[in-house]
Amino acid sequence: MARARTVPWAELDTIFFDAGNTFLSMDFDRVAAVAAGLGVECSGRQLERAEAAARPVLSAALAERRTTEGGGAFRFYLRATLERLPASSRDDVELEAVVSGIAERLFSPGRNDRLWNRRMPGRREALERIRALGYRMVVVSNSDGSMARTLTRIGMDHLFDGLVDSTVVGFEKPDPRIFEVALDLVGARPGRTVHIGDLYAADVAGAWAAGVHAVLLDPWADWPEMDCPKVADLDELASLLPGPPGRE
Structure with a gap:
C-alpha cells in the first residue's frame, strides 16, 4: 500500500x-428494543460495536450503491450491522425478515432525527x-x-x-x-x-x-x-x- x-x-x-x-449516533437502545421484538436479542452496546465493524463494508459498497441515504441504503446498513452481532447465525431469509421489520418501524424519509x-x-x-x-x-x-x-x-x-x-x-x-x-x-x-x-x-x-x-x-x-x-x-x-x- x-x-x-x-x-x-x-x-x-x-x-x-x-x-x-x-x-x-443513532439510538442504539431503541434499535435493540425493536430487534428484540423480532426475535433478535442484543444490547444497544452490542449493536453499537457491530455498527462500527460494518463501516468498511458500507464504504466498499458505496462504489456500487453511490449513496448512503434512502431506504435501500438503510436496509443494507442494517443487514451489515446485524451480521456482525455476536452469535449471528440466521439464514438469509430470516435475516432479511428482521431487516425489513426494523426498517419498517424505524426508517422515516426526511426524519432521520427520530433515530x-x-x-x-x-x-x-x-x-x-x-x-x-x-x-x-x-x-x-x-x-x-x-x-x-x-x-x-x-x-x-x-x-x-x-x-x-x-x-x-x-x-x-x-x-x-x-x-x-x-x-x-x-x-x-x-x-x-x-x-x-x-x-x-x-x-x-x-x-x-x-x-x-x-x-x-x-x-x-x-x-x-x-x-x-x-x-x-x-x-x-x-x-x-x-x-x-x-x-x-
Whole structure:
C-alpha cells in the first residue's frame, strides 16, 4: 500500500466534521428494543460495536450503491450491522425478515432525527476544546434535510460556523461539490482545511477529491492499514491541533 498521506496540522484554520458516528449516533437502545421484538436479542452496546465493524463494508459498497441515504441504503446498513452481532447465525431469509421489520418501524424519509438523535459521550467537550483553539468548524453531512433540526435538538448548533446538509444542497459525499459548498460557506481554502468522518469512501476520498485534507475515525481499529491518517475519536483529533495560524 502507498504511504499514508499526512495532514499539515500547523497550517490548518478550518475543520469539517461528518455528523453521524462522529459526534452524533443513532439510538442504539431503541434499535435493540425493536430487534428484540423480532426475535433478535442484543444490547444497544452490542449493536453499537457491530455498527462500527460494518463501516468498511458500507464504504466498499458505496462504489456500487453511490449513496448512503434512502431506504435501500438503510436496509443494507442494517443487514451489515446485524451480521456482525455476536452469535449471528440466521439464514438469509430470516435475516432479511428482521431487516425489513426494523426498517419498517424505524426508517422515516426526511426524519432521520427520530433515530439519529444521541450525542456521543465526550464529543461536545472535544468540539468545545477545538472551537476554543480558534478553528472555523463546519458540519458536512449526508443527511435527509433534518440535520439542522438535529443539531438544535442535541444542543450543539452553536458550536459550528456552518452546516452543509446533502439533501439541502443537492450533492452527497463523496461528490467533491459538497465540500466546495462548505469551503465557500466560510471562505476557507482546501489546503488549510481537514475533514473528519467515519467512512473512507464518502469522507476521505470525497474530501481528497475537493483538495481537502482528511482523517478517518476508527474507534475500534476495524479498518485495515489505510492510506490516510486515522484517529479513535475527537479527543485524539483535538490533541493533534496546535491552533490555527494567523488568517490572511
